[in-house]
Amino acid sequence: GAVVSQHPSRVICKSGTSVKIECRSLDFQATTMFWYRQFPKQSLMLMATSNEGSKATYEQGVEKDKFLINHASLTLSTLTVTSAHPEDSSFYICSARGEASENEQFFGPGTRLTVL
C-alpha cells in the first residue's frame, strides 16, 4: 500500500520558536493533503486541507498565520507552527490522497510536538 512519512516523529522546542513538520508521500503523487491535530484522549481534528500548488483551506478557528501550510510539490507538504506556545503541544498527523481513489487516503505516523 501507499506510504506516507512524517518528519520529525518527535520534537521539543522552546516557547516562541517555530517548528516545521514535513509530510511526504513516498510512492504516489498526492493531489490533496490533510493536516490534523489530536489532543490526548481526543479524536483527530481537521486543521486544513491543501491542494498542490494552491493555498490551503483552513478550518474555522485555525489561525492560518500561525499554522503555515505549504504544498509545493505532489509529494511534499509542510506545516510550520510559528511562535509556538505550550498550548500548541499536540500530536500532528498528516494524510495524503492520490488521484487513483477519491475515497482513499493514507495517513502518516504523526509528529508529537512539545512546547516548553
Next chain:
Amino acid sequence: TQLLEQSPQFLSIQEGENLTVYCNSSSVFSSLQWYRQEPGEGPVLLVTVVTGGEVKKLKRLTFQFGDARKDSSLHITAAQTGDTGLYLCAGFYNFNKFYFGSGTKLNVKP
C-alpha cells in the same frame, strides 16, 4: 460540534463480550470509513462502506452503513484484549474535506 458523533465515548468490557459502536451525523456522506488508532500512532483503516445499507464483515468485526448514508455502526463479536484501542469513524464531506468522528475508546479486560 462534531459533524460525526460517536457513541459511546468510552467502553470497558470483559473479554468475550459483544459490543456495538455507533457513528451518527445529520449530513449525508458518500462513504464512511472506520479506523483504529493506537496511542502515538496514525490511524489504521479498517473498512470503507459506500452503499446505503451495506454490510461488511472483517473477521469478528461487522460494519454497517445506514440506508440514508448518515450513520454507521461497528459491531465486535467476542471481543479480545487485542481489540483495545481508539475506534474512529470518518468520511469525506463536500468531497474535499475529511472529518473524523468524536471517537470511542474501547478497553477489553482479560
